Each structure stands twice: as structure tokens, then as C-alpha cells.
Amino acid sequence: MENNKSELKKADIKKLIEALINQLDKLNDSTSFAFDSDLYWNITDEELYDPYKNPKELTMGSLIEDWEFLQKVLDGKREIIDYDLYKIASLLRFLGKSTIITKSRI
Template sequence: MEPWDGLTIDTGELREVFERLVTHLEQTRGASVTLHEDYFYSMPYPEIYDVMKDPPALTIGQLTESWANLHRAEDGDSTVTFELVWLGDVLKALGHLA
């Protein structure tokens, strides 16, 4: 593998991508979307990114739990970073609708 210096993402561009994707989702699926799966396999952090080692043991995640956590997060300062992980769970499931 080649040396990696990281990926820099402009948050304004990220916002534009989210807006474009949500707009597309609304235009193609309507104002609400039903996800028919709930449980999914997950890999623990930080091992998920260490591809030079054998894959870590899978864990199980739950979309309804990730979505509920996003709605329950009253103290955004303490959970906001992990909320991106929960949102990622939901976004991945939405991406698999296609």
C-alpha cells in the first residue's frame, strides 16, 4: 500500500453532498423512507481501519437503536462525534435501498 497522508473533506462540500442526496431521496422515495432491515454487522473501531491485520470479530448493530440515539441525544456536546457514526449506520442502509 502507498503511504497515506489522510483525506481532507471541506465541510461546506460535505453539506452540499448531503443536501443533494437527501433531495434525491425525497424525489425518488418521497417524504419518508421505510428501512426493512434492522440488525446489521459492524466492526469495532479502531480495528475496522487496520486492514494490515486479520479482520476483527464482527459485532451487531441495530438501525432502530442508531436512529433512536440520534433523537435522544440531548447533550449534543458529549455525543455529537459519535452521532456521526449512528448517522453513518442509517445512511449506509439508505444507500442499500437502490
């Protein structure tokens, strides 16, 4: 059976997330990561996924606020919601730019 490249399969997403978690677990130098940045540009979905127009409606997001918002799920103070994917995505993007996994291999 051919894998459709334009389709996200839940099982594949889970495999990728598990692979990233396994790499994070292999990091010997730290069990936490400091925010060396906080604010980031946020673009509305309509503009983010329309590459033929320049974004006009930019807002600011905060990594620290995103993390505090997500911690409420971990603390049992609220249920998880779809919007949490946006919040975790901003944190994952921050970790990706920090190249923590690549640095651990050097």
C-alpha cells in the first residue's frame, strides 16, 4: 500500500513525536530548558497558509505564557483542548531553533 505524502496519519505523527521524545531523553546535560527568548511573531491561520499574500495581521505570542497555559493541563486545572496544539507547537519550534538534539551529538 502506497503512503500518501499529502496525508497526515495519526500513527506516523505518534511515531515522530515518540522519536523526538526518545532523543530528548538521551540528552545528558539537562532535564529542563531555559527560555533565552520569550516573545515571537504570530500569524493568523488564514495568512499563514496563504503564501501568495504578505501577512498583514501579526500579533505577538509569549513562550512563557504558552508554557504556563499548558501547565494547567499538567496540574489538572483544566482539560486539554485543540488550541493546546498551537501552544505546544510554539514551544517545539523554540526547541527546534535551539538545536538541542543536534548539539548533543557533537
